Amino acid sequence: HSPLRALYHCVCERVLKLLRGKVCVRHTHAYIFSECTHGQAESVLATFDLYIKTHASFSIGPEKGVFLDEVVQREAPHRVLELGMHCGYTSVRILRLLPTSGKLFTVEVDPLTADKGEEILLVAGFKNSQFQVLPCSSAEAISRLASHLGEDLLDLVVMDHDPEQYLSDLLALQRENLLSKRSVLILNRAVEAGARVMLEYIATEATQLHRVPAG
Ligand SMILES: C[S@@+](CC[C@H](N)C(=O)[O-])C[C@H]1O[C@@H](n2cnc3c(N)ncnc32)[C@H](O)[C@@H]1O
Numbered sequence: 677h678s679p680l681r682a683l684y685h686c687v688c689e690r691v692l693k694l695l696r697g698k699v700c701v702r703h704t705h706a707y708i709f710s711e712c713t714h715g716q717a718e719s720v721l722a723t724f725d726l727y728i729k730t731h732a733s734f735s736i737g738p739e740k741g742v743f744l745d746e747v748v749q750r751e752a753p754h755r756v757l758e759l760g761m762h763c764g765y766t767s768v769r770i771l772r773l774l775p776t777s778g779k780l781f782t783v784e785v786d787p788l789t790a791d792k793g794e795e796i797l798l799v800a801g802f803k804n805s806q807f808q809v810l811p812c813s814s815a816e817a818i819s820r821l822a823s824h825l826g827e828d829l830l831d832l833v834v835m836d837h838d839p840e841q842y843l844s845d846l847l848a849l850q851r852e853n854l855l856s857k858r859s860v861l862i863l864n865r866a867v868e869a870g871a872r873v874m875l876e877y878i879a880t881e882a883t884q885l886h887r888v889p890a891g
Pocket of ligand 1 (some may be wrong): 734735736737759760761762763764765766767783784785786789812813814815836837838841
């Protein structure tokens with residue numbers, strides 16, 4: 677456990693990650709499925725955290741994850757929309773902190789990824805009554821969401837899909853009357869051009885939305 681050994685491990689992890697290159701949904705899923713303890717959400721997250729040390733990954737990872745946890749714990753949201761599920765890391769983080777009456781709607785445009793991600797949510801021990809995977813584009817999902825929500829509105833929206841879609845999706849959520857004055861919005865990759873356009877919109881136009889600092 678000397679600092680030199682820790683540095684050596686860190687360098688090795690980074691080199692491995694570079695050599696392995698691209699994000700692979702099938703490989704991520706297979707690793708999590710075979711290495712985690714089934715039925716334990718914390719084990720699923722720990723396995724993801726281990727995986728992303730040495731493999732390319734789209735998962736938000738533990739640092740941003742802690743920020744997300746804080747928001748979910750503070751807001752105790754009943755209805756959550758996640759845009760961009762990928763392999764389910766963020767979904768698992770959210771689901772494990774939802775109140776018992778809470779439900780997550782999570783959207784993934786790629787059908788194979790949506791399938792694999794859903795399996796991870798089941799492996800983590802969550803039930804279909806706690807979440808619904810919508811295997812379609814964010815725009816399609818938003819246009820159909822009112823039928824899933826009934827009288828409810830969204831308490832929390834997490835955007836980590838395509839920053840170029842952030843603003844049009846926010847506008848669609850408003851048009852469909854799915855947000856309330858208390859709805860909280862979290863975006864990842866907030867420095868990307870599409871996200872900045874949306875943040876400008878929020879700052880100047882959408883007075884009914886709260887702005888929350890995001891990573
Ligand atoms: C960065 S990853 C999300 C990672 C996830 N938050 C996590 O921590 O595991 C983005 C995902 O969004 C999906 N995606 C991209 N554009 C989308 C869209 N318009 N609608 C729905 N999903 C989309 C991609 O297929 C990809 O799986």
